[in-house]
Amino acid sequence: MAATDDLAIRASSDSLLKAEARPRKRNMAQFIRWALLFGGGILMVMPLAYMISTSMKWPWEVYNLGLIPEEPTLENYTYVLEDGRFFGWFLNSLIIATITTLSALFFDSLVGYVLCKFKFRGRYIVFIAILSTLMIPTEMLVIPWYMMSQQLGWLDSYWGIMFPGLMTAFGVFLMKQFFETVPDDFLEAARIDGLNEFQIWWQVAMPMVRPALAALAIFIFLGNWTAFLWPLIVTTSSDLYTLPVGLSSFGDEADVAWELIMTGAAISTLPTLIFFLIFQRFIIRGVVMAGLKG
Amino acid sequence: MTQLILRDLVKRYGETEVLHAINLDVAEGEFVVLVGPSGCGKSTTLRMIAGLEEVTEGEIEIGGRVVNNLEPKERNIAMVFQNYAIYPHMSVRRNIGFGLKTAKLSKADKNARIDEVAATLGMTELLERKPSQLSGGQRQRVAIGRAMVRDPAVFLFDEPLSNLDAQLRTQMRLEIKKLHTRVGKMMIFVTHDQVEAMTLADRIVIMKDGHIQQIGTPAEVYHAPANTFVAQFIGAPAMNLMSATGTSSGVRLWNGAKVSMPDLSIAEGREVTFGLRPEDLKTNEGDVLAGTVTVAEPLGSETLVYVDVDGSEIIATAPGRTPPKAGDKITLGLSGTDAHLFDTDSGVSLRAG
Ligand SMILES: Nc1ncnc2c1ncn2[C@@H]1O[C@H](COP(=O)(O)OP(=O)(O)OP(=O)(O)O)[C@@H](O)[C@H]1O
Ligand SMILES: [Mg+2]
Numbered sequence: 234m235a236a237t238d239d240l241a242i243r244a245s246s247d248s249l250l251k252a253e254a255r256p257r258k259r260n261m262a263q264f265i266r267w268a269l270l271f272g273g274g275i276l277m278v279m280p281l282a283y284m285i286s287t288s289m290k291w292p293w294e295v296y297n298l299g300l301i302p303e304e305p306t307l308e309n310y311t312y313v314l315e316d317g318r319f320f321g322w323f324l325n326s327l328i329i330a331t332i333t334t335l336s337a338l339f340f341d342s343l344v345g346y347v348l349c350k351f352k353f354r355g356r357y358i359v360f361i362a363i364l365s366t367l368m369i370p371t372e373m374l375v376i377p378w379y380m381m382s383q384q385l386g387w388l389d390s391y392w393g394i395m396f397p398g399l400m401t402a403f404g405v406f407l408m409k410q411f412f413e414t415v416p417d418d419f420l421e422a423a424r425i426d427g428l429n430e431f432q433i434w435w436q437v438a439m440p441m442v443r444p445a446l447a448a449l450a451i452f453i454f455l456g457n458w459t460a461f462l463w464p465l466i467v468t469t470s471s472d473l474y475t476l477p478v479g480l481s482s483f484g485d486e487a488d489v490a491w492e493l494i495m496t497g498a499a500i501s502t503l504p505t506l507i508f509f510l511i512f513q514r515f516i517i518r519g520v521v522m523a524g525l526k527g
Numbered sequence: 528m529t530q531l532i533l534r535d536l537v538k539r540y541g542e543t544e545v546l547h548a549i550n551l552d553v554a555e556g557e558f559v560v561l562v563g564p565s566g567c568g569k570s571t572t573l574r575m576i577a578g579l580e581e582v583t584e585g586e587i588e589i590g591g592r593v594v595n596n597l598e599p600k601e602r603n604i605a606m607v608f609q610n611y612a613i614y615p616h617m618s619v620r621r622n623i624g625f626g627l628k629t630a631k632l633s634k635a636d637k638n639a640r641i642d643e644v645a646a647t648l649g650m651t652e653l654l655e656r657k658p659s660q661l662s663g664g665q666r667q668r669v670a671i672g673r674a675m676v677r678d679p680a681v682f683l684f685d686e687p688l689s690n691l692d693a694q695l696r697t698q699m700r701l702e703i704k705k706l707h708t709r710v711g712k713m714m715i716f717v718t719h720d721q722v723e724a725m726t727l728a729d730r731i732v733i734m735k736d737g738h739i740q741q742i743g744t745p746a747e748v749y750h751a752p753a754n755t756f757v758a759q760f761i762g763a764p765a766m767n768l769m770s771a772t773g774t775s776s777g778v779r780l781w782n783g784a785k786v787s788m789p790d791l792s793i794a795e796g797r798e799v800t801f802g803l804r805p806e807d808l809k810t811n812e813g814d815v816l817a818g819t820v821t822v823a824e825p826l827g828s829e830t831l832v833y834v835d836v837d838g839s840e841i842i843a844t845a846p847g848r849t850p851p852k853a854g855d856k857i858t859l860g861l862s863g864t865d866a867h868l869f870d871t872d873s874g875v876s877l878r879a880g
Contacts, residue, residue, distance in 0.1 A: 421579050422612040426673075427600030427629035440616040 281502075288496035295491045309496040319497060321472055322479035327504070329391065329464075329475060330457040333398040337453045338446055340400040345408025346434050350420060360409070366402045375463055382467060393467045394475065398457055404449050411445035412438060447512050455505055476501045529555050529590040529603075529680040529713060531576070537584035538571050538737075545571055546737045548585065553715065553730075558707050560716045562724040563734035563760070569717040572734075573683050576715065577606050590680055600629065605674035606683040610690060611666045613658050613673065619645075620654040623672040630677065644672045647709070664695045671703070675710070684716040688723065700726060721761050725749070733757050755874040758802050758867060764831060764842050767808065770871065771801040777863055782837040784815050788863040791878065799877065802867035805831065808843035810851060813860020816841065820855045834859065 282300060288309055290302040297303070313319050348360050378397050379388075387393035415438050423433045439446070461477040468474055471482065480497040483490045531553040538546035546568045553559050561569040574580040576587060578599035586593050594602045605626065613622045620641055627637045645651045648668050658666055667687060674682055684703075688696045704727055707714055718724055724731050725745045733740040733748060733756075740760075741753040752758035752766075759765045771778040773793030777786050778801055786801070793799060808816075810832060818836035823845070830850035834841045834857065843859050851857050868877040 416610060416612070418608040418610055418612040419614065421577075422606065422608060422673075423625075424579065425577060425599040425604065425606050426626045426677075437614060440614070443616075 284495045284498055284502075287492055288499045290492050292490070292492055309492050310500070313493055313496045313500065318471065318474075318479060319500075322474050322476045323501065325391075325473060325479075326458055326476040326501070329395055330454050333395050333457045334450055334454045336395075336399040337401050337404050338450055341404030341449065342408040342412075342439065342442070342446065343434065344400070344405045345410075346412050346438055348405070349409045349412035350415075350417070350438075363402045363405050367406070371462060375466055378463065379466060388467060389469045389473060391473070394464050394473070397463060398453070398460075401453065404453065407445060407449055408442065411442045415441045451508065451512055454508060458501070458505055530588070531681060531713060531715070532588040533572070533576075533585065534588070535585040536572070536575065536582065536587065538568070538575060538580065539583045544583075544737065546575075549737075549739055551732060551739070551742065553713055556711045556713055558704075558714045558716065558727060558729045559732060560718060560724040560728035560730075561732045561734060562718055562721055563740075565719055567734040568737045569719070569734055570685055573606075573685055573715060573717050576602075576681070577604055577683050578602050602681075603679050604681040604683055605677055605679040606685065607667075607670045607674050607687045609686045611658075611670040613666055613669045615658050617657075618654070619650065619656050619658070619661070619669050619672075622658065622669050623654075623676050626673050626677045640676055644676050647675070647706075648672050663691050664699055667691065667699060668702075671706070675706075680713065682712055682714040684714065686718055687716075688718070689720075696723075703727065721763065725761070731761075733760060735760075751876070751878060752802075752867065753876050755800060755802070755869050758869070758876075762804060764805055766802045766804050766867070767841050768869075769801045769803075769839065769841075771799050771868075773797040773799060778868070780816075781839070782816075786815060786861065786863045786866065788866065788868070790864060791868060793868065793877070798871045800869040800871050800874070802869060803861055803865060805842040806844050807865035808841065808859050808861050810843055810845040810857050810859060814858035815861050816859040818857065818859070820851050820853050820857060823850050823853055825850055832857070 286300050286302060287295060289305045289307065290297070291304060291306060291308070294303055344363070348356055348363075374397065382388045382393045382396075387396065419437055419441070420433050423437045428436065459477060460475065461481075464475040465478045465481075468478065471479070474482065476497065480494045480501070483493040483497065531551075533549050533551040536546060536549040537544065549568075549572060551559075561572060563569055571580060575582055576589075578594065578597060578601075582595050587595055589602055589604070614625070617625070623644055624637055624641050627640065630637070632640070641654070642651070645654055648671065650665070650668055650672065653661065653665060653669075658669065661669065667690075670687070687703075688699050691699060700723060703714075703716075707727075716723075716727055728745055730742060730744055731748050732742050735756055741748055741757045743751070743753075748757055748761050752761060755768060759768070770781045771786075773795050774785065775795055777788035777791075778793060778799060779785050780801060806829075816834075816836045818834040818841065820832050821835050821840070822833040824831040824833075825847065827847055829847045830845045832843050832845050832851055834843055836859070841859070845851055845857075869875060870877060
């Protein structure tokens with residue numbers, strides 16, 4: 234213990250000495266770094282700040298760009314929370330985002346695992362085919378999705394909202410990369426121990442890629458939580474709306490009720506915030522590892 | 528009575544044949560080591576026995592049944608891998624118990640079995656730890672424990688010690704040998720380290736390029752190598768090989784020195800390869816060969832000397848206390864009865880059968 238403390242002290246005094254040796258240069262670099270970070274921080278935080286600020290304004294003040302409301306109020310929050318529809322949309326979003334996340338985690342990692350660990354004819358082609366769908370933007374996919382839903386009678390249903398996200402090409406790609414880091418010895422040892430292939434995947438391979446699963450869970454949950462275009466198109470009855478779609482419908486054609494939309498948005502960020510705080514540890518590790526692999 | 532038989536075992540990857548008709552019989556309780564240079568097909572052979580690789584041609588028989596088409600778990604074998612393959616997310620207890628997952632035992636029975644194995648391996652206090660809290664040697668012991676827990680008929684090891692440092696290797700080697708004595712089960716052990724092979728094996732199988740070169744006890748492969756490959760592969764430093772010609776009473780070495788071979792007769796004028804281990808070439812005990820020391824390597828009890836004899840480098844041994852120095856002129860004594868003779872073209876020993 235004492236020895237390591239000593240080392241730590243020496244290390245820090247070393248860096249102090251070095252800092253003194255070249256103070257100018259160091260301060261300048263430090264300043265630029267801080268300035269950049271500060272600018273980036275402002276850019277990220279501004280929309281959030283305006284969201285909170287607007288949610289506390291009266292309608293007559295909404296188009297005032299001041300960040301501090303002249304007459305702050307929580308009236309909007311009471312209104313939104315007492316409006317029965319908001320809770321319904323919140324629940325829709327929660328159910329849809331949760332089911333899609335679980336489903337995508339399951340299928341993405343299953344497919345990623347098979348593509349990574351099983352040698353079969355044509356697996357490369359399958360992989361490329363899956364990857365290539367990443368290049369098509371959602372805006373274009375929406376049309377075939379819609380036509381398909383129409384044919385199959387999925388319009389205006391939970392299933393209709395969820396089906397495009399039940400498995401994701403990105404997730405398959407991510408999981409395949411992560412399974413590369415699991416040595417085959419582990420799987421073979423389990424095979425000899427008598428597990429079947431599904432058990433090997435579930436009991437041996439999956440626990441070893443937990444960070445990746447956590448990262449993927451965040452990406453997918455957030456993606457579905459904030460999804461707007463497809464849920465808007467596929468739903469017609471307002472009790473099937475997800476939060477983003479429902480919020481945008483606040484107000485009437487003539488007048489968009491920004492203060493209410495912002496209030497709803499502020500409330501809807503809460504779960505994502507909580508989700509992030511819980512999984513933060515994993516996400517950062519997962520992203521770092523994904524970066525190393527990629 | 529468990530016996531393992533490999534019959535004309537062939538393995539091909541696409542067009543390339545990596546194992547050419549391997550034949551091997553292993554008796555119950557025997558410790559057999561497969562040894563050979565990298566890429567010779569040791570792991571492939573072992574993995575075929577385990578059922579992790581498909582058999583291209585030939586048969587594998589374990590305990591009287593052909594297992595070619597059986598799943599690994601149906602073969603009554605266990606395998607220990609080079610990088611341990613113990614699961615990082617499970618405690619030692621769960622890792623060892625993993626092999627019992629599919630066994631039909633009560634929880635109490637399983638735990639009793641795990642405790643028993645842990646006690647055998649001296650790991651009782653480590654049972655609740657995670658693998659990240661173990662040293663390399665302890666991890667390897669967990670891997671062995673996981674193999675033992677199911678009480679398999681055959682243990683397979685694929686270079687289980689090569690990730691350990693030299694000292695730990697020696698220690699684990701000893702432990703594996705003791706373990707074998709205690710459990711008395713058949714063990715097939717793959718290594719490319721000939722010292723490991725010599726110390727562990729009841730019988731050694733020496734392989735090269737997908738062919739078996741020789742099968743024999745450590746003493747047999749050392750004292751009666753079947754060919755020049757085995758002669759050079761087993762024993763460190765390697766056996767000296769020199770070209771020679773048959774004479775009426777023995778051979779004449781490449782530099783003209785005559786050696787009598789009382790126990791072998793070679794046709795006069797026949798070209799042969801003459802082999803002699805460094806410990807059979809003693810400095811200053813006779814004068815069959817003479818040369819200059821180029822390098823002396825003291826090993827403590829003895830000293831290895833590299834001697835330039837008429838342009839060829841010969842390795843000999845000198846006593847540890849008064850070794851010659853580089854540049855010294857010395858003479859070397861040898862006896863024809865210690866020597867090995869090989870056919871120059873085929874490399875096959877002229878002594879064996
Ligand atoms: N999946 C494969 N496809 C093609 N060739 C392979 C494959 N696996 C092994 N080989 C080849 O088979 C030969 C034997 O390999 P093997 O792994 O059995 O060698 P080894 O004796 O265990 O060597 P090492 O000491 O390096 O582990 C090698 O030449 C190797 O290149
Ligand atoms: Mg190998």
